[in-house]
Amino acid sequence: MTEIAQKLELILARFDELEARMASGQESGEALSRLARDYAAMEAPVQAIRAWKRARMRREEALQLLEEPEFRELAQQELVGLEQGLPALEQAMRLALLPRDEADERSAILEIRPAAGGDEAGLFAAELFEAYRRYAERQGWRFEVISLVENELAGLKEGMATITGKDVFARLKHESGVHRVQRVPATENQGRIHTSTVTVAVLPEAEEVDVELDEQELRIDVYRASGAGGQHVNKTESAVRITHLPTGLVVAMQDEKSQHRNKAKALQILRARLYERERRRAHETRAADRKAQVGTGDRSERIRTYNFPQGRVTDHRLNLTLYRVAQVMGGEFDEIITALTQHEQAERLAAEGLG
Numbered sequence: 119m120t121e122i123a124q125k126l127e128l129i130l131a132r133f134d135e136l137e138a139r140m141a142s143g144q145e146s147g148e149a150l151s152r153l154a155r156d157y158a159a160m161e162a163p164v165q166a167i168r169a170w171k172r173a174r175m176r177r178e179e180a181l182q183l184l185e186e187p188e189f190r191e192l193a194q195q196e197l198v199g200l201e202q203g204l205p206a207l208e209q210a211m212r213l214a215l216l217p218r219d220e221a222d223e224r225s226a227i228l229e230i231r232p233a234a235g236g237d238e239a240g241l242f243a244a245e246l247f248e249a250y251r252r253y254a255e256r257q258g259w260r261f262e263v264i265s266l267v268e269n270e271l272a273g274l275k276e277g278m279a280t281i282t283g284k285d286v287f288a289r290l291k292h293e294s295g296v297h298r299v300q301r302v303p304a305t306e307n308q309g310r311i312h313t314s315t316v317t318v319a320v321l322p323e324a325e326e327v328d329v330e331l332d333e334q335e336l337r338i339d340v341y342r343a344s345g346a347g348g349q350h351v352n353k354t355e356s357a358v359r360i361t362h363l364p365t366g367l368v369v370a371m372q373d374e375k376s377q378h379r380n381k382a383k384a385l386q387i388l389r390a391r392l393y394e395r396e397r398r399r400a401h402e403t404r405a406a407d408r409k410a411q412v413g414t415g416d417r418s419e420r421i422r423t424y425n426f427p428q429g430r431v432t433d434h435r436l437n438l439t440l441y442r443v444a445q446v447m448g449g450e451f452d453e454i455i456t457a458l459t460q461h462e463q464a465e466r467l468a469a470e471g472l473g
Contacts, residue, residue: 122472126167128380133164159223163214170211173204200386213463222288222399223321227264227390228320230277233296235314238303242275242424243316245447246297247277250290252449259283263371264383268339271305278387280323287322292435292458294320294421301426311427315420324393327394331385331392337361338381343372360384367391422454436461450456 136157139145145153163312177200182194230247232239247266254261264278302309343357357372358380371384371390423432424443428467430447433438433454440446440453 122212126171128162128210129167129344130472131215132162138159157470159218164206166210166214170204170207173200173207176200177204199291207208212467216463216466216470219288222291223285223327224322226287226290226320227323228277228279228281228290229318229386232274232319233315233317235299235312237269237273238299238312239316240269240275241271241304241316242297242299243274243277244268244272244428245277245317247274247319248448249449249451250281250293251279253442253451254281254283254449256449256452257283257286257289259286260295263373264387265371267285280325280386287320289455290320291461292455292462293318296420298420298423299426300423321390321394322397324389326410329392329396330387331362331389335363337363340377356380358384360388362388362392365395365468367395415439433458 136153140150140153140157164269177197180193180196180200183189184197186193228247228250228251230243230250235242251261255435260280260282262282264280266277267275269275295318296316298313300311300313303312303314306312339361340357341357350426356375356377357370358377359368359370360381361368367388369384369387371380371387374380374383421433421435423434424447425432426443428441429438429443430441431443431454436457438454438457442450446454457472
């Protein structure tokens with residue numbers, strides 16, 4: 119039996135075991151919940167494996183029927199359909215063998231900030247934030263703004279949002295990095311093309327059970343919230359800044375008038391950053407793992423370029439260029455995201471010896 123065949127049989131046996139334990143009625147409480155989670159996680163991979171095995175069996179039966187004159191024509195017709203469908207079923211089966219990243223199923227936290235380029239970077243940050251909002255709407259996800267700090271020109275100093283829905287992180291995780299824009303800014307009088315950059319971070323949303331925060335390891339400062347130009351938004355100390363002393367991570371939140379709500383949002387962001395930090399550390403030893411790190415914002419560091427004069431978007435990791443910049447900025451990211459997902463899958467399959 120080949121190594122792949124052994125893996126398939128182990129997965130199917132494990133699924134049958136989970137199914138039997140759930141049907142036995144002997145499990146309850148947290149144990150039953152854990153069983154149900156494991157069962158749900160394996161359901162799609164098992165369906166892919168069984169579909170591939172059924173197709174292979176039907177193909178063997180059709181090949182045998184070719185030897186029977188009265189069934190030869192029918193067998194040939196069935197073989198054509200099976201041969202066309204088998205590659206896709208086999209690819210789905212191989213993907214089912216890849217180690218599962220539990221974060222893929224999670225909702226996500228989106229963070230966007232201007233980097234190099236001054237006011238133009240802030241303006242593009244605001245447009246990119248809106249583009250992801252539109253993409254979320256197209257996917258049927260919920261997009262909820264956590265923090266929106268604007269500059270004097272209606273650009274962004276910082277934009278953060280939670281995006282809630284099915285497989286949000288799986289679809290958006292490759293968006294982390296430096297996004298570069300090339301265009302004539304609205305503030306440019308002489309028609310010169312400027313290059314600016316924006317950093318995007320996509321973090322899997324963490325729950326309290328994922329990251330235990332020790333109050334003794336947190337420094338919590340409260341202060342008066344202030345807006346653009348330094349004017350006070352309110353006269354109470356509602357803004358909150360939380361410093362995680364072991365790592366030095368700092369999260370500040372002032373959007374809400376309630377100190378309690380600002381603290382809750384800051385803790386949500388802190389948990390997500392700590393969870394992602396641990397995920398990266400755990401995966402650094404895996405050769406095929408793609409690090410989703412936001413760089414310094416330098417113009418030379420970029421994952422994607424949006425060139426408005428040429429109407430193109432280029433993803434530099436794939437050398438993929440689309441002449442649809444307006445559509446992409448309107449929230450049509452699917453073609454790029456699907457290509458990135460397939461590229462990652464191919465790398466992981468190769469690394470696991472399943473390619």
